[in-house]
Amino acid sequence: MVHTQTDLPILDAQGIAKRFGAVTALNDASLTVAKGQVVALMGANGAGKSTLVKILTGALRPDGGHLKINGTDRSFSSPGAAREAGLVPVYQEPSLIRDLDVAQNLRLGDTPVEPFLHWVAALGITDLDLHEMAGDLPLATLRILDLARALASSPDVLLLDEMTAALPSDLVEKVLNVVREQADAGRSVIYISHRFTEIAQLCDRATVLRDGATVGDLPIEPGVEERVVELMLGAKLTPARIATHRAHATATGPARxxxxxxxxxxxxxxxxxxxxxxxxxxxxxxxxxxxxxxxxxxxxxxxxxxxxxxxxxxxxxxxxxxxxxxxxxxxxxxxxxxxxxxxxxxxxxxxxxxxxxxxxxxxxxxxxxxxxxxxxxxxxxxxxxxxxxxxxxxxxxxxxxxxxxxxxxxxxxxxxxxxxxxxxxxxxxxxxxxxxxxxxxxxxxxxxxxxxxxxxxxxxxxxxxxxxxxxxxxxxxxxxxxxxxxxxxxxxxxxxx
Amino acid sequence: MTTTVSTGQRIGRFLRDNPLIPLILLLLVLVAILEIRQPGIVNERWVGNTIKFAIPLAMLAACQTLTMYTGGIDLSASVVATIVAFVMATQVPVIGVVPGILLAMVPAVLIGLLNGFGVGICGVHPLIMTLGTGLIGTGFLQVYQRTVIASGSVVPESLQWLGTGRTFGAPNALVLFIPFAIAILFIQNRTGFGRLLYALGSNEKAARLSGVRSWQVYLALYTLSGLIAGVTGLLYVGLIKAPSLSLVEPLMLPSVAAAVIGGTSIFGGRGSYSGTIIGALILTVLGTMLTLLQMPEGGRRILFGAIILALTAIYLRITDQD
Structure with missing residues (x-):
């Protein structure tokens, strides 16, 4: 495919490989993200999503493959270097230091406070006290703060790893809206999730990993779910319906x-x-x-x-x-x-x-x-x-x-x-x-x-x-x-x- | 797409899976250096002597190794060993050998129980707890010394035989140490108690969630550690033959170092007593080397400390767990 200057992908990773000991985490992973796109990165557990994310964000160094940012070859030696190049991740586990209050955490990461507060409000947290210890905040709030912190640095590529896991539904809605707005404003997002409804709502394309290799890159359209699941599992699935309903508990005697x-x-x-x-x-x-x-x-x-x-x-x-x-x-x-x-x-x-x-x-x-x-x-x-x-x-x-x-x-x-x-x-x-x-x-x-x-x-x-x-x-x-x-x-x- | 693994990573992985190999290699290198500097020194007699001195160190280091599995430490071990040795030597002339030994073990058990109580039930950090009980123990020993000043002290023949004697060139202390080491290795690998030590050090919350009442484990652990320290005191006084108020003190830091050099993590959850044994041998050989350098005592200590730090740092690096 020939790219013109304008649709040159902002991020282009090809043939990424990584081994840990005897385990091959990635052998041929590829991911392309264009400006203004939201790309879902999907795969079963152990398919290599986390490893790929860590490589893209400089937390791990690949054993092979190429990574291009805006058309130039890059290799990040640290998460800081990736951040400077405009690639900002929000990981599954909260990243704020528990024993510092929110304001101290912001200073530590050099996060500008004004935009941070703007995003916190936009994401639906109204009662944040900057002097509360991070460790005292509920998990959902911590996740939102991580996202707000990432947004405050105006990233070119935002990488969200299971962002909505452990979030209540009202916050999920807010997060999806904010992410969509980011894309509409010409920024790009890599979105990792297991929830098809969110992906259908939010994403333009889905890149599917299986056993450490990219096995598909599909546009999101109605009915794509079955295709993605097939790709992830490498085989057709019988429709999801676990054992159907059973006679109600044998409710004799006292309850367990x-x-x-x-x-x-x-x-x-x-x-x-x-x-x-x-x-x-x-x-x-x-x-x-x-x-x-x-x-x-x-x-x-x-x-x-x-x-x-x-x-x-x-x-x-x-x-x-x-x-x-x-x-x-x-x-x-x-x-x-x-x-x-x-x-x-x-x-x-x-x-x-x-x-x-x-x-x-x-x-x-x-x-x-x-x-x-x-x-x-x-x-x-x-x-x-x-x-x-x-x-x-x-x-x-x-x-x-x-x-x-x-x-x-x-x-x-x-x-x-x-x-x-x-x-x-x-x-x-x-x-x-x-x-x-x-x-x-x-x-x-x-x-x-x-x-x-x-x-x-x-x-x-x-x-x-x-x-x-x-x-x-x-x-x-x-x-x-x-x-x-x-x-x-x-x-x-x-x-x- | 081929993936490349550098030789360095390969070696690192191999060493991580076989942590004893670099230790044994290091030990052999040290022995070789010694032989080159002083040809003929490495003979049967020297080997026997080295083992003889390494055994009390390895036993005291068992206290550190076992407590470190849980993320703890036992800094009272050397004091406990000294108390047992001193009380035994001063009581034997009064009440006889066997009652003297049994009586001497009482403070070891008491201090161990107190450590276990403080760590397991009151939640005091082991470092502070054992430092505190060590200080208290030293104080009691000084008070006790005044009351027995007249009775004199005797180190029983049997302990001297065990501490210094040899049979066919092999130190008699092995009679005690071999079963001891097998027992410790059995405890750590094949008993529920041993598994729980690692479990508590790996994730205490997860252990509790699995139904482990951690205070029981800590109480048993520190009591066991006190007992081991006590037995070490008896063996060591048989080797040195002269009880004093600071008898086992010189083994304190080396006992921690032996465990750490042997690959036991001070943060808990990882390690093995087999590494500690090699660690104790390495430190003993190192001690001999420094003595041969004919340096002033101060210089020897500086060098000894520096080498321990360097060894630990290098060892942790090449067997890097991440």
Missing amino acids: LGVRNLAAGSRLTDVSFELHGGEVLGVVALEGQGQDELFDVLGGFRRARGGTVTVDGAPVTFRHPADAIAAGHSLVPGNRADALLMSRSVRENIAIPRLARICNWGSISMRSEAETVTAAIERLQIDTRAQGEVRRLSGGNQQKVTIARWVASGVGTLLLFDPSRGIDVRTKRQIYQLVREMAEQGAAILFYTSELAEIPQACDRVAVIFNGKLVEIMDAADADEPRLMRAAYGLTSKVPA
Whole structure:
């Protein structure tokens, strides 16, 4: 293709390659971005998206390939160099330093304050106090601040990695609008996301990676989703529909988990529900409505302020996660980094609950451990090519490890907090499938998700929490997005009996 | 599209997967240098002596290695060892050998429990906690010394046999050390307790989430560390044969250095006692080399400190974990 001066791509990466030890992360990745375009970068977990992003932004050096910015060959030795060339990333993990306040963080990055505040307001955060410690801000706010900080430097190419993961829907809308405006103003955006609805709304083209190589570059048009998924997976998929709806929980006897008028922290004020074995109860809430506190209490991380929790009819108080585990509760927290022993092996990560109690401190039966761990790895299809430390695994595989741990040691009640945050379609489907299977085998599952589209796929019923209170419980079959949305915004007066 | 991996990266990766190899190479290089500078010095007798002196160091370094797995440290270890040695030597003439040894181990257990209580239950940083208990221990030892000034001290024959004796050229201390090292390696690799040490150092929150009550692990760990330090004190006084109030003090910094040179991360979650053993041998050989240089004591210390820092920096670099 012959470019004229005006449609010379602002960023043109060809044949990028990168190896880590025995693992080839990228072997032939290419990405072209024209001025004023929003390009979606897509791929399953482990396809090499993160590595490509790190190379484009100077955090890693490629082993091969070419990178052209505005037609000239460039190679960035550091993130600073990439920034100077106009390439500014917003990564998945918040980048503000937790122990500094927002103003200090801005000074540290030489961010101009006026434009920053302009963007913060444009992105829908109205009550920001510049002297608040970054570590005290909720995750959603931190993500918005990262984006505002990037926008304040007027980047030529903005690189957004799962920007909308963990954002409540109202903020997602604002973010999409701002990004679209950027493109209309002639700036370019590389947009990494697993959410097709956003990509359809926002992007001009999609570049698809698989196994470290670019396998497709398509214009976004109706029906492109199926094509992208095919490219990502390398095979045609049967339409998404996990095991269809099942007879309602065998609701005889006391519930596995009963929660009555539970209150905790400053945000959770009044939540009641029952969860039976064999049932998956979805939880839907906007950011910070008390769902974190609910999961913390049920997982033994935090004491309740009021109300009762019963397990099989008997009231319980958890003083330590070990108490919760003894009662059959297994918590998979929202943040993978909280759950994983990053410097240890997959095996040790999966086996640790088996060793926690003093009576298991003695000699480990290596064979039985290996059998259990292997079974769990196979059941979750964890890719363990990157042997050794868990931190070398891709995000999706790390998430699988956090779940495999409990699969290996047996689950009574599984508390899943946003397990599909920032992981690819295939892994998501595997996780839903697993959730259904575990429920069929008798586990009770409480499943918080920030993606409403997941609800009908995995859940039997859905509880909606707004402002610390449970405002509605409905059958998942009735839980279409508009209805969930209204409830999550508190636009319903219906209170469960 | 071919990808190129530089030789440097290849070597780095190999060393990362086999961290013992550069250590053993370094040890051999040091021995070779010694032999070149002073031909004939490396003989059976010298090897035996080196091992004899490396063993107490390696044992004290076990306290540092195990606590470092959790991201901690035990700076009271040398004080505990000194107390046990001193109390034993002064009590043996009064109450006999076995009761004297058993009585001497009591303060070791107490200080260990106190460390574990402070770190595991009160949440005091291990550095501060063990520095504090070490100071308290030293104070108690000085008070104790005044009360026993008249009784004199005796280092039992059995401990001298263990500390200094040889059988067929091999130091008798190996009778204690070989089972000890096997036990430590077994604990770290094959027991739930050992796994939990690494787990706490890797991510304490994740460990708690998996049901680990961390205070139990810390309490057991620091008590074990106190016990090991105590046994080291008994062995070391058998080697030196003269108890004093600062008997084991000279091994304090080297015990930390041996663990760090051996590849154990002070931030926790990584390391192995096998590295520590090689680290202790390296430091002992280094000590011999510096003695042979016939430098004044001050100069020797400067050089020793500088070499430890350089070794640690180089080692961390070539086995770079990132």
